[in-house]
Every structure is written in C-alpha cells, then in structure tokens.
Amino acid sequence: MSAGSHPLDDDLNALEDYQKEPYVHPLTCGHDSTHPLLEPIIMNNVLYLWCPECDYRQKVDSDLLAMARNTNAYYAKLREGGML
Numbered sequence: 001m002s003a004g005s006h007p008l009d010d011d012l013n014a015l016e017d018y019q020k021e022p023y024v025h026p027l028t029c030g031h032d033s034t035h036p037l038l039e040p041i042i043m044n045n046v047l048y049l050w051c052p053e054c055d056y057r058q059k060v061d062s063d064l065l066a067m068a069r070n071t072n073a074y075y076a077k078l079r080e081g082g083m084l
C-alpha cells in the first residue's frame, strides 16, 4: 500500500468509476434526484455517497459496492471486446 492511500480507496474508486459510466443510471440524491450526482467520500473511516447540494449522505454497504464492481467489470469487458 502506497503512502497516503486509504484502505477504502479501492471502494471509493469503484464508485467513482460507476458514477462516470455513461451506460448506467448513476446514483442520485435521496432527497431530490435533480441534485448533482452523489460523490463517494470517506468520513471517519466510513464510505458514503454524498450530495454536494444538500449534504444528503448514504452509507455505502457491501451490496452496493458489489453491484458497482460487477457493473464496472461488465462494461470494462464490453470495451475490451470492442463492443462499446
């Protein structure tokens, strides 16, 4: 592990990639879906999805992470195969 990296960095990166994937419906604010897309943040060693507009916070659980990782892997495979 390189200096300054955090154990949750991989999880955070997976969610960032998911939010950038143009072929999925991104994760949006639980208060108002017209707010900007949720951003993954780490606070007090906990990973959240956070709304920059209203400070809505959703704790990221293992199901959500698995979904994001599976989705990212799926689209990575399609890109590798030249399908996208």
Ligand SMILES: [Zn+2]
Pocket: 029, 030, 031, 032, 035, 051, 052, 053, 054, 055, 056
């Ligand atoms: Zn919001």
